[in-house]
Amino acid sequence: xxxxxxxxxxxxxxxxxxxxxxxxxxxxxxxxxxxxxxxxxxxxxxxxxxxxxxxxxxxxxxxxxxxxxxxxxxxxxxxxxxxxxxxxxxxxxxxxxxxxxxxxxxxxxxxxxxxxxxxxxxxxxxxxxxxxxxxxxxxxxxxxxxxxxxxxxxxxxxxxxxxxxxxxxxxxxxxxxxxxxxxxxxxxxxxxxxxxxxxxxxxxxxxxxxxxxxxxxxxxxxxxxxxxxxxxxxxxxxxxxxxxxxxxxxxxxxxxxxxxxxxxxxxxxxxxxxxxxxxxxxxxxxxxxxxxxxxxxxxxxxxxxxxxxxxxxxxxxxxxxxxxxxxxxxxxxxxxxxxxxxxxxxxxxxxxxxxxxxxxxxxxxxxxxxxxxxxxxxxxxxxxxxxxxxxxxxxxxxxxxxxxxxxxxxxxxxxxxxxxxxxxxxxxxxxxxxxxxxxxxxxxxxxxxxxxxxxxxxxxxxxxxxxxxxxxxxxxxxxxxxxxxxxxxxxxxxxxxxxxxxxxxxxxxxxxxxxxxxxxxxxxxxxxxxxxxxxxxxxxxxxxxxxxxxxxxxxxxxxxxxxxxxxxxxxxxxxxxxxxxxxxxxxxxxxxxxxxxxxxxxxxxxxxxxxxxxxxxxxxxxxxxxxxxxxxxxxxxxxxxxxxxxxxxxxxxxxxxxxxxxxxxxxxxxxxxxxxxxxxxxxxxxxxxxxxxxxxxxxxxxxxxxxxxxxxxxxxxxxxxxxxxxxxxxxxxxxxxxxxxxxxxxxxxxxxxxxx
Numbered sequence: 001x002x003x004x005x006x007x008x009x010x011x012x013x014x015x016x017x018x019x020x021x022x023x024x025x026x027x028x029x030x031x032x033x034x035x036x037x038x039x040x041x042x043x044x045x046x047x048x049x050x051x052x053x054x055x056x057x058x059x060x061x062x063x064x065x066x067x068x069x070x071x072x073x074x075x076x077x078x079x080x081x082x083x084x085x086x087x088x089x090x091x092x093x094x095x096x097x098x099x100x101x102x103x104x105x106x107x108x109x110x111x112x113x114x115x116x117x118x119x120x121x122x123x124x125x126x127x128x129x130x131x132x133x134x135x136x137x138x139x140x141x142x143x144x145x146x147x148x149x150x151x152x153x154x155x156x157x158x159x160x161x162x163x164x165x166x167x168x169x170x171x172x173x174x175x176x177x178x179x180x181x182x183x184x185x186x187x188x189x190x191x192x193x194x195x196x197x198x199x200x201x202x203x204x205x206x207x208x209x210x211x212x213x214x215x216x217x218x219x220x221x222x223x224x225x226x227x228x229x230x231x232x233x234x235x236x237x238x239x240x241x242x243x244x245x246x247x248x249x250x251x252x253x254x255x256x257x258x259x260x261x262x263x264x265x266x267x268x269x270x271x272x273x274x275x276x277x278x279x280x281x282x283x284x285x286x287x288x289x290x291x292x293x294x295x296x297x298x299x300x301x302x303x304x305x306x307x308x309x310x311x312x313x314x315x316x317x318x319x320x321x322x323x324x325x326x327x328x329x330x331x332x333x334x335x336x337x338x339x340x341x342x343x344x345x346x347x348x349x350x351x352x353x354x355x356x357x358x359x360x361x362x363x364x365x366x367x368x369x370x371x372x373x374x375x376x377x378x379x380x381x382x383x384x385x386x387x388x389x390x391x392x393x394x395x396x397x398x399x400x401x402x403x404x405x406x407x408x409x410x411x412x413x414x415x416x417x418x419x420x421x422x423x424x425x426x427x428x429x430x431x432x433x434x435x436x437x438x439x440x441x442x443x444x445x446x447x448x449x450x451x452x453x454x455x456x457x458x459x460x461x462x463x464x465x466x467x468x469x470x471x472x473x474x475x476x477x478x479x480x481x482x483x484x485x486x487x488x489x490x491x492x493x494x495x496x497x498x499x500x501x502x503x504x505x506x507x508x509x510x511x512x513x514x515x516x517x518x519x520x521x522x523x524x525x526x527x528x529x530x531x532x533x534x535x536x537x538x539x540x541x542x543x544x545x546x547x548x549x550x551x552x553x554x555x556x557x558x559x560x561x562x563x564x565x566x567x568x569x570x571x572x573x574x575x576x577x578x579x580x581x582x583x584x585x586x587x588x589x590x591x592x593x594x595x596x597x598x599x600x601x602x603x604x605x606x607x608x609x610x611x612x613x614x615x616x617x618x619x620x621x622x623x624x625x626x627x628x629x630x631x632x633x634x635x636x637x638x639x640x641x642x643x644x645x646x647x648x649x650x651x652x653x654x655x656x657x658x659x660x661x662x663x664x665x666x667x668x669x670x671x672x673x674x675x676x677x678x679x680x681x682x683x684x685x686x687x688x689x690x691x692x693x694x695x696x697x698x699x700x701x702x703x704x705x706x707x708x709x710x711x712x713x714x715x716x717x718x719x720x721x722x723x724x725x726x727x728x729x730x731x732x733x734x735x736x737x738x739x740x741x742x743x744x745x746x747x748x749x750x751x752x753x754x755x756x
Contacts, residue, residue: 003309023272034307035300037324040137043648044079044093046573047643051594051605052077052645052654054095055329057137058088059156059298062306063360065336066271067092068154068161069142071102073127077183085146087179088154090161091219091269091628093362094332098413100362100406102184104221106267108150108165108394111172113255113311116237117179117635126177128597129702139307139328140299155295157286158336160270160573166263174258176267178223180204181251183235188214191252194245195232198225200254201276209406210413214456217407218345219271222279226266226290229256230295236741241747243421260407266290273361273407274351274617278339287341306331309379310658314682315645315701321639323556323661323681326654330372333650337407339362345408346669347398347454357434358383360390363405366488369647370610371420375655376668377429381689384431391419392435395442400452400459414679414724415481416488417446421669424495427502428672430689440503441443443496470521474532474540474550483522483532484608487539487562490516492752495670496563514753519570528574529556543599554608557587557600562608564668567618568750577619584615591636591692594646604632604647610656611667613673617719618747620739623740626678629660630704633680637736663734669750674724675748676716679734695732703736710735 043053054077069092070085072078076099078107087105107126115122130547134145144152149690154161169173171232178200180191186208193202200223207216234246234254240433244640258265268290270283287295314322337345338359352359394408395401401419401427404411423439446452450530462472466489474482501509524531524539531539532701534549545557563570571580592603605687613632616624636645637657648654659665663679679697688695709716710733711725727733 030035033305034324035139037321038139038328039321039325039639040643041080042325042639043644044078045537047645049472049591049645051646055646055648056092057159058092059154060332061140061156061158061302063335064156065159066156066161068156073182076562078179082127083132084124084127089183090269094329095411095650096364097647097649099184100209102246103204103206103219105179105182107177107179108152109175109177110148110170112175112257113177127707132581139303147257151535155291155292156299157295159282160286162287162292162295163267167267171260173260174262174265175255176254176259177230177255180253185209191249192247192566193234193252193254195234195254198228209411215406215409215411217409219273219710220279222270222275222276222283224268225256227258227262230259231493233258238694243652272339272345273337273345275341280339280345309687311685312681316641319680326657329654330375330649330651330658334360334363347394347408353408357386357389358587359714360387361405361407364650365404365418365422365651366416367607369418369425369667370607370657371659372651373422374429377426381431384426385433388423388426388431388439389434391423392439394440398454400446400454401442402454410454410457410714415485417460417492418481420492421495426498427499428670430727436503440499441709443499444508447493447496457580470518471533473535483530483550484552484559486522487519489557490519491669498670501722516565517753529561531556553606555600555602558603558609561612561615566610566614567750569670569752571619581619581621604636607652611665613668614665617675621743622719626705629677633660662695676709676719678704678736693729693732696734699736703738705737705740706749707737707741708735717747718746
């Protein structure tokens with residue numbers, strides 16, 4: 001009888017173990033280096049399309065509550081072209097189209113403040129220039145040496161952060177100024193500050209985010225220094241009343257000053273939307289010590305882990321940096337809203353406990369439902385499930401699903417009912433660990449009851465009219481855009497139909513699929529475009545495909561395609577595949593410039609246009625999708641400060657670039673599946689939750705055109721892969737060529753009711 005373990009078998013086993021260890025170490029090494037591929041300055045400079053990304057380069061963890069970033073003077077966003085800061089505030093969102101947060105800025109200075117920062121012109125006293133050569137930004141960390149000689153370092157935990165201020169030698173005292181009376185929001189309603197020894201605590205009540213006037217939030221902070229100040233003053237900026245405690249002032253502030261002999265001052269901060277005590281608890285739990293570099297390493301490790309859900313091999317350095325910077329931006333928002341003890345403030349103003357879930361806030365819903373939501377669900381199903389549950393709780397506490405929740409209030413920015421598409425999108429791409437039936441109940445309530453509201457805002461304005469005649473009539477009210485509202489409601493109705501179908505609700509699935517076909521009520525067969533109608537049913541006069549009349553941030557050329565769930569019928573309505581292809585060719589011949597809207601062209605910086613390059617897959621010209629997507633990436637995305645073509649909208653535009661580089665896109669919101677283009681990288685391994693999917697495309701990126709696609713050895717014939725198949729697959733293989741494949745195969749799916 002031969003021994004079970006021979007020398008030969010032992011040698012083979014050792015080789016296998018060596019190979020596996022090397023593979024694991026290689027993967028860990030790759031993951032450990034991923035943060036170096038991120039440039040947080042991308043989006044801070046005006047792009048070639050004359051728009052900003054509105055990103056910020058400060059210290060933040062994935063989905064972090066705290067985002068400690070520099071603020072500019074007289075500008076709501078960090079601007080690369082204007083390297084002058086008024087301080088470093090602890091709350092930001094990344095890439096919004098309008099001002100939000102920027103609370104509790106800290107400004108380091110030499111000497112003592114001579115007058116209130118709130119006095120007209122006085123803010124110019126409290127600013128400092130810097131050079132970009134003296135500035136460093138990396139995931140979780142920011143540093144700069146100001147022209148004053150003060151060196152600033154910031155590092156982030158999830159709900160807290162730590163700073164180090166290194167002052168140059170001199171005779172003047174060194175001061176940290178807390179200017180609570182200024183943030184980037186249009187309004188500050190109340191502030192309070194208390195200084196006790198080394199601690200500065202208080203709160204800021206602010207709001208009017210995006211200028212809509214009704215939303216408010218209250219954020220609490222707890223600062224602590226490692227040095228005892230030689231003087232500490234709290235003041236009401238409007239009364240200039242020096243005290244140790246200021247309660248309920250309209251604009252409080254304060255400062256801590258230290259002897260000139262103290263060259264280094266460290267400052268920690270915790271924040272909470274529940275209480276100052278919770279802010280202190282968050283700080284003590286997350287940053288118990290004073291080692292900034294330790295916090296920096298923790299943040300770096302958190303980012304390497306998050307970015308490690310996509311491991312890229314090959315491609316150019318610029319392409320890799322575009323990819324990982326986009327992934328970084330996509331993982332900033334929505335942000336954590338519950339404290340370390342699980343508590344959060346609900347939409348009705350009461351304190352709740354999220355329990356095993358994490359509560360999230362700040363959903364730029366109109367922007368993110370198309371591509372960012374599927375991305376988060378694919379890569380982080382647990383986090384995505386918690387985000388979905390957060391919206392369910394918002395609806396239960398606030399009366400209806402929010403359109404644009406900021407903290408625990410509704411800003412109601414943009415139009416439509418996008419939370420329906422977010423919830424259906426999360427569920428469709430595998431994020432199931434939330435109360436899906438409660439979500440559907442909230443979705444149906446908002447879609448059927450015209451009185452459903454979130455605080456002062458009706459969830460679906462003009463719903464009775466929409467249900468009666470199939471569209472919302474144009475009232476010539478700036479910003480409303482009746483045709484856009486109608487299309488958004490129909491996309492939301494389609495999302496409800498998919499969610500209902502997934503949960504076995506056949507009746508509602510049928511009803512809302514039928515409602516989604518109402519895009520035809522706005523389709524003008526004479527011009528072959530979507531057009532807004534007046535109350536009397538007539539189309540708006542003086543039509544032009546480039547006109548924005550009846551649309552929100554766009555025109556008929558862009559919005560006519562915004563029926564992604566029924567592209568087959570839209571293509572037939574505009575004259576068939578050849579006519580649709582010709583129209584698309586003209587549409588993609590130029591880029592739409594935001595500083596001067598200039599025609600019926602592709603608006604990559606605006607979400608309704610995101611999916612348009614993939615429509616060629618439905619017209620039978622998939623090689624044109626491959627050309628347009630690649631050209632857009634090459635023309636408009638780069639790893640430089642001007643490398644985003646428009647507002648990033650809390651990661652929305654960045655998520656587009658991620659999918660474009662991977663080689664597929666979630667074209668139909670609410671449906672689990674992707675349509676295809678050609679990948680940029682020869683190999684990418686995605687971690688779909690805990691399941692690895694290896695995407696290979698030998699010859700990428702030099703070979704542009706897709707000849708064949710296989711999923712685990714089975715050919716893909718219709719330029720579409722269902723999520724159920726993709727989520728279980730191990731290998732997605734693209735065969736590429738330098739020449740286009742003019743065999744279109746089958747078209748991807750479309751969804752239309754039997755009797756529209």
